[in-house]
Amino acid sequence: MKQIILLLFVTGCISINNFAQTNRNNMEKKKNYSVEIIRYNIATDQQKNFEQAYTNAARYLQSSPYCLGYKVIHGKEEPNHYIVVIHWTSMEEHLNGFRKSADFMPFLNLVRPYYNNIEEMKHYDTTAIEWEKE
Numbered sequence: 312m313k314q315i316i317l318l319l320f321v322t323g324c325i326s327i328n329n330f331a332q333t334n335r336n337n338m339e340k341k342k343n344y345s346v347e348i349i350r351y352n353i354a355t356d357q358q359k360n361f362e363q364a365y366t367n368a369a370r371y372l373q374s375s376p377y378c379l380g381y382k383v384i385h386g387k388e389e390p391n392h393y394i395v396v397i398h399w400t401s402m403e404e405h406l407n408g409f410r411k412s413a414d415f416m417p418f419l420n421l422v423r424p425y426y427n428n429i430e431e432m433k434h435y436d437t438t439a440i441e442w443e444k445e
Contacts, residue, residue, distance in 0.1 A: 343401070343437070344379055344398050344399060344401065344437060345398075345399045345400075345401050345402040345405060345435070346398055346434065346435045346436075346437060347397040347398075347399060347402075347432070347433070347435075348394060348395075348396060348431060348433055348434075348435060349394070349395040349397070349429060350392065350430045350431040351392065351393040351428045351429055351430065352392060352428050353391055353428055354391060355391065357428075358385075358393075361393065362383065364421045364424065364425065365395065365421075365422065368418045368421040371414040371415070371418035372397065372418065374414055375409050375412065375414050376400070376408075377400045377401075377408045377412075378399060378400075379398040379399065379400060380398045381395065381396060381397040381398065382396050383395050383396075384396070399434075405434070
């Protein structure tokens with residue numbers, strides 16, 4: 312039984328690593344992608360629901376050909392702050408592709424309860440200035 316659990320754990324880790332590597336390779340191939348930054352202020356009593364909303368909404372980002380990846384990060388010094396980072400193939404494809412697709416309304420309906428908590432929602436272009444330890 313322990314061997315089966317260990318095998319499942321290792322298989323899951325490999326799958327996650329392969330997904331992350333594939334996502335990184337996709338972003339490296341498309342250097343001119345757009346990054347959307349959404350900064351939220353979420354009250355402590357709403358944080359679990361907020362995280363669950365993005366966990367559920369993630370399937371619509373994952374199925375979109377315009378989304379290259381995303382992450383939700385939580386503030387340490389300011390624990391009411393969350394930043395959602397979404398990598399889009401381009402700002403135009405985000406606005407005119409994803410937002411007009413069948414994936415948009417289900418995604419929006421899940422995160423809409425937190426729309427009034429948004430402090431910033433903007434697109435950014437990447438630059439050549441970056442480094443990541445492997």
